[in-house]
Amino acid sequence: MLDFSPFDISIKQDGMALVEASLSSHEKTDYAIWDHDRICLVKRGRITLDYVAGNTELSDRDIIYLPAGVKHRWITPASHSAALFMICYDKGFFTAPPAVHELFSGFGRSFPALEKFSPDSTIRAGNIRYLFNKLMMEKRSKAPDMKVITLGLFITLATRLLRTRREIIEQKNMTSWEQSFNNSLKYLEENIQEKIGIAELARIAGLSYRRYTEIFKQQTGLTTNEYIRRKRIELARKLLQETGNILHASLDAGFGDLSHFYRVFKQVSGITPKQYIDGQAAISRD
Known part of the structure; x- marks a missing residue:
């Protein structure tokens, strides 16, 4: 009952x-x-x-x-x-x-x-x-x-x-390629600090190298390398906020070369890593 x-x-x-x-x-x-x-x-x-x-x-x-x-x-x-x-x-x-x-x-x-x-x-x-x-x-x-x-x-x-x-x-x-592409994008974002090639992402998506790069640009508005750089800089900014250590942020975000990190950071952010740290410190004081 x-x-x-x-x-x-x-x-x-x-x-x-x-x-x-x-x-x-x-x-x-x-x-x-x-x-x-x-x-x-x-x-x-x-x-x-x-x-x-x-x-x-x-x-x-x-x-x-x-x-x-x-x-x-x-x-x-x-x-x-x-x-x-x-x-x-x-x-x-x-x-x-x-x-x-x-x-x-x-x-x-x-x-x-x-x-x-x-x-x-x-x-x-x-x-x-x-x-x-x-x-x-x-x-x-x-x-x-x-x-x-x-x-x-x-x-x-x-x-x-x-x-x-x-x-x-x-x-x-979703079409099968959309699901496969999203799987590759998720893999990329979860391993953004690792060295990941376009060929590997295309393999995960089950697409040819050329087709994958075409779809990537259509879906994100960026090339694969541009997307990776931006995501790594996003991670680097977070690490800089947490630690204030430029070298560690560079390495942990997947940049093996410090000068390359400085160059990409300036291209994406418009300021240097040091200027970014100083700006965050000023915000904290305010």
């Missing part, structure tokens, strides 16, 4: 309610039709949302949007129990400010109803689950500002869900 009662929750006063529910293995709830929307997270286990037009199987960390007016029930398999966290809300309750009204009234247009949504990475799933848990903690606190905080967290969560879904779709729609 579900561990909360009554199942039909009133949300007229606050516009939203937070519900935790647990189902044992091999259990079916009665069919129900609710007059408010819900965003549901599977905290653990496996469960199926059964509705007139079909069903959706869900497991750990999956999320589903269930709009008002859908006749449905929850079913657990014989081998698994399940725990759900549900945010129940009346989208007509949030009429102001306009941006909040648009967020909740239009949520279903960007986040399809009754479809399983699985964040594609542990980090994304963890961030979303954190917001769900934070909402429940604030609701339980019964602090004087609880309503304001829970509404703020709910807005953050709804926005995060929409953004995450959009990012996943955009990533899936």
Whole structure:
């Protein structure tokens, strides 16, 4: 049985309610039709949302949007129990400010109803689950500002869900060369202080040397060497701020020759490393 009662929750006063529910293995709830929307997270286990037009199987960390007016029930398999966290809300309750009204009234247009949504990475799933848990903690606190905080967290969560879904779709729609190119760019930025050749980056991207340099210029507006120089100078500036040591900053940023470092730093920054250090010191004194 579900561990909360009554199942039909009133949300007229606050516009939203937070519900935790647990189902044992091999259990079916009665069919129900609710007059408010819900965003549901599977905290653990496996469960199926059964509705007139079909069903959706869900497991750990999956999320589903269930709009008002859908006749449905929850079913657990014989081998698994399940725990759900549900945010129940009346989208007509949030009429102001306009941006909040648009967020909740239009949520279903960007986040399809009754479809399983699985964040594609542990980090994304963890961030979303954190917001769900934070909402429940604030609701339980019964602090004087609880309503304001829970509404703020709910807005953050709804926005995060929409953004995450959009990012996943955009990533899936990328052509293979875009994904490969981005992988090479990530590798370059993570190893910017190392000696990395264009041929190596082209190999990571699975592209010819010529094609890679063409795409690099199209995507960044810079040649590969210009991009590397700028990124190394960005790192050098950070190191100069932290240590004030020009030689160490030069070496740690991937410049083997100090005179070359001075020349590139002046070309990119318009000032020498010493002038940069002096300028940062003056800012600190002010």
